[in-house]
């Protein structure tokens with residue numbers, strides 16, 4: 001069953017993100033987790049197997065679009081439908097929050113995952129994402 005994670009899950013969630021190669025040295029993944037739980041318009045959804053956290057999806061609604069970050073399934077649990085289940089739960093959470101559209105960024109070096117998303121009906125949006133740190 002998919003649930004909204006709590007502060008105690010930070011360490012295992014970040015370990016899962018590291019295993020899934022989603023963390024980068026310039027991002028503080030633990031702070032990312034904490035901020036998602038602190039804001040009323042975001043959370044981190046998770047799925048467990050026998051109490052062990054084996055999948056996550058961070059979701060947030062910015063008032064215009066629904067976003068997904070840190071979709072990860074433990075290597076030991078891939079290919080069993082958990083990634084799809086997490087994306088469905090993300091869709092439900094964002095729809096309930098009022099978001100009319102769900103979108104997310106995929107790092108260019110991770111383009112192999114596009115086949116997974118294509119399978120779920122997600123198609124490229126062809127925008128360039130610009131960014132600058134303000135912290």
Ligand SMILES: CC(C)(COP(=O)(O)OP(=O)(O)OC[C@H]1O[C@@H](n2cnc3c(N)ncnc32)[C@H](O)[C@@H]1OP(=O)(O)O)[C@@H](O)C(=O)NCCC(=O)NCCS
Pocket residue numbers: 020021022070071072073074077078079080081082083084085105106107110112113115116119
């Ligand atoms: C991407 C990821 C979450 C997929 O999780 P998963 O639990 O293995 O995927 P599922 O088992 O739910 O697959 C769902 C469907 O997609 C298909 N699928 C999964 N991976 C696929 C791939 N690489 N190419 C094509 N189809 C794929 C499955 O066959 C399944 O099809 P079905 O619904 O017909 O049975 C997982 O591989 C992962 O954690 N990767 C590393 C982190 C990552 O890249 N996250 C995305 C960041 S943008």
